[in-house]
Amino acid sequence: MKLLIIDDEPEILKKISILAESNGHSVKSATSVESLQHILKAKSFYPHVIILDRILNGVDSISLIPNLKTAFADSRLLIVSAIDTASEKALALDAGADDYLAKPFSAVELLARINALTRRKSLYDERATLQVGNLILNKEERLAKVQSTSLALSQKEFQLLYMFSSNPGKIFPREILLEEIWQSSSEIESKVVEATINNLRRKLEASSASVAIKNMRNVGYWLET
Secondary structure (H helix, E strand, O other): OEEEEEOOOHHHHHHHHHHHHHOOOEEEEEOOHHHHHHHHHHOOOOOOEEEEEOEEOOEEHHHHHHHHHHHOOOOEEEEEEOOOOHHHHHHHHHOOOOEEEEOOOOHHHHHHHHHHHHOOHHHOOOOOEEEEOOEEEEOOOOEEEEOOEEOOOOHHHHHHHHHHHHOOOOOEOHHHHHHHHHOOOOHHHHHHHHHHHHHHHHHHHHOOOOOEEEEEOOOEEEEEO
16 A cells, blocks of 8 residues: 655654554655655655645645645545644544544554545555546546547546446445545535536536446446446
8 A cells, every 4th residue: 555644753754654664555755845746746656545744844734635635536635633623623624634633643543544544445446547448547647538538527526437437337326425525424415416427427428438427316326338
């Protein structure tokens, strides 16, 4: 498993890296916004989990979440922080983080959080490039093409399409889509699922894709090839 650790404290960075590598994980690290930008631009490392310190050299790392989520659409994001309040946790989760761990934390708890975050990774094909019919997806570049035509997809549309394409024919109930893509279960977000899938359907049809998103009421959605 690949981990990207973003922390400006050398000792914490070293401890987490040693712990991760001793448990068989591949690690890449960034100690500043600048070094993180180099990793994002290189596009040569796609992590399963990102561990992000709450404050990075005085920068509020919450502001980094949108870029991280755009660059690594299906990576899991764990915030680690010395601030242990309900409001801080809510702020991070609302901004797009998948989990929040207060410092100091034990090695056992950190590994348990990483394992919990990656438990659902089997829903995604691990290859950088995936082809289903005449549809080609590149998750590192976050690009979708039908033959030579590029599709302009939002982050959620791409995540949905990549998950469907990783599991052609597999039926996903709306509840699973809400949990996996939106990390939510609210009725409001449920309506957003339908709107997002309808937009995605139109884009696939307009590009003459050989695949289509189907659904059955009260059952779920799937990709038909």
